[in-house]
Amino acid sequence: MELDRYDRQLLALLQQEGRISNxxxxxxxxxxxxxxxxxxxxxxxxxxxxxxHAELDAKKLGLTLLALIHISMDRHTPERFANFEARVSALPEVLECLLITGQDADYQLKVIVRDMDAYQALLLEQITRIEGVSGVHSSFVMRRVVDKSALPIP
Amino acid sequence: MELDRYDRQLLALLQQEGRISNxxxxxxxxxxxxxxxxxxxxxxxxxxxxxxHAELDAKKLGLTLLALIHISMDRHTPERFANFEARVSALPEVLECLLITGQDADYQLKVIVRDMDAYQALLLEQITRIEGVSGVHSSFVMRRVVDKSALPIP
DNA sequence: ATTTTTATCGCAATATTATTGCCATAATTC
DNA sequence: GAATTATGGCAATAATATTGCGATAAAAAT
Structure with a gap:
């Protein structure tokens, strides 16, 4: 599909204000x-x-802890991966799960929870219990410098 | 502010369908x-x-390469950080910039570009040129297993 | 427990917006 | 340059948003 000037403007505007009237x-x-x-x-x-989509204020919902989890799998079989992905997809705290390149991890998860207690529970009771998960490394987000959903329109 | 059953339903629905009629x-x-x-x-x-916000299809816009960049700063002064953040915020390819804990990096960036050429240009001509950037490590996203904008409503 | 107060609902009237068919004009193709 | 296609604008209709208001339910106070 060919995009002209109008289409690009529309996409840009609707990314910013998704509920603007026609x-x-x-x-x-x-x-x-x-x-x-x-x-x-x-x-x-x-x-x-x-x-x-409506964008919500995480803090006002009591979700104060945002974390990145790097996960390594022990064996790289399709079944292991499929099972991991299914389990992770079912967790509402998981906002993002990316299959990534690199020696340090197979997946990066982005999760949001109320506090450190909830994080511990998620990690120990859910994520590390998934079959095949061998290495786990957490980073915590201190500040969201940039958080855009808007893609650059080429 | 106190949320009741209706409010929670509204938030959940509007996260899913932001342009639904009243x-x-x-x-x-x-x-x-x-x-x-x-x-x-x-x-x-x-x-x-x-x-x-409207959600767009990155591939259909020709944006095929999603990458994570971990960045370390040489000196941790407020000026260095402020300058880095200002420069990075001005780049439309940068979808996310997080100040994170951990020994491996100070920031994690999420960037989206057309292809590897564009990625190279962004990294070499923009990001590594920012004062204070000492270490850079890229991971590429092979697949987006989960990509939700919707927060869990407590 | 009953009264007072406050919050919130539903209805109805009005204003605004979305939607469609149609014709005109601009762009493209032959 | 003529034929064709694409796309804009207008106008009529349908649908939706918005507001004031009285009724009802929930909460607070006596």
Whole structure:
């Protein structure tokens, strides 16, 4: 799909303000509401826009501890990996699980919990109990300098 | 602020479907539209909802390479850190910059670029040129097993 | 326990917004 | 340069958001 100036503007704006009205959206990009809405629908249909999400304040929800966990697996079999991924996907505290390159770890998890007690419980009772997990190393996030969901539009 | 059953439902739903209409939202949580809207506004006012964002498909935008960069600083002075953070915040490819604990790095960056050429350019021409950056270690993301923006509602 | 107070709901009226069909015009192709 | 296709704008209709207000339920106080 070919993106023109309008499409790029729409994507950029909707990344910033996902609940903006179509009328204001139209004004901002310099189109009338009807073609504007048609373009947004087209971007959704094409799968360029995959969804819309509210962003919440973690602290106000009592979630004060954000951590990165690097995980190594003992044996690199597809079953081990599939099982690990299924187990990890079911944990609501796991915001991100990335299969990464590098000698130090196979996966990096990003998890959010209330406090250190909850972290300990998650790590000891859930994550280290998953079959195949051999090495675990935690880093804690002291500050989120940048936290964007918005992709750069090429 | 005290959250009841309705508020929690609203937060959960809006995290999943940020552009759902107020009417459908009201139906789903079992309230009529007016108190539903008033609650959403209250959650926004209280800062529990900080914004709404469209989620885009990175691949369809031509952004195929996601990487984690661990960065160590030579001297841990406030000026060095402030300067680094300002420079990094200005780069659109940087989706996340976390100040983390651990001996291996001071920061972890998450960056997204078109390809390895773009990655090389970003690393060599931008990031390693920032004053104070002494150690850099890259990991590449092979697969995003979990990638949620939705926080667990306590 | 009963009264007072406060919070919050649902209804109804109004304002705003989304959606669709249609024609005109601009861009593209032949 | 003519034919074709794509895309914009207008206007009518449908749907949704928004607000005031009275009723009801929950909470606090006596």
């Amino acid at each position: 009328q204001e959206l139209a004004e901002r990009i310099g189109l009338s509401p009807s073609p504007c809405l048609r373009r947004v629908r087209a971007l959704e249909e094409a799968g360029l826009i995959t969804g819309y | 009417q459908e939202l009201a139906e789903r949580i079992g309230l009529s539209p007016s108190p539903c809207l008033r609650r959403v506004r209250a959650l926004e006012e209280a800062g529990l909802i900080t914004g709404y």
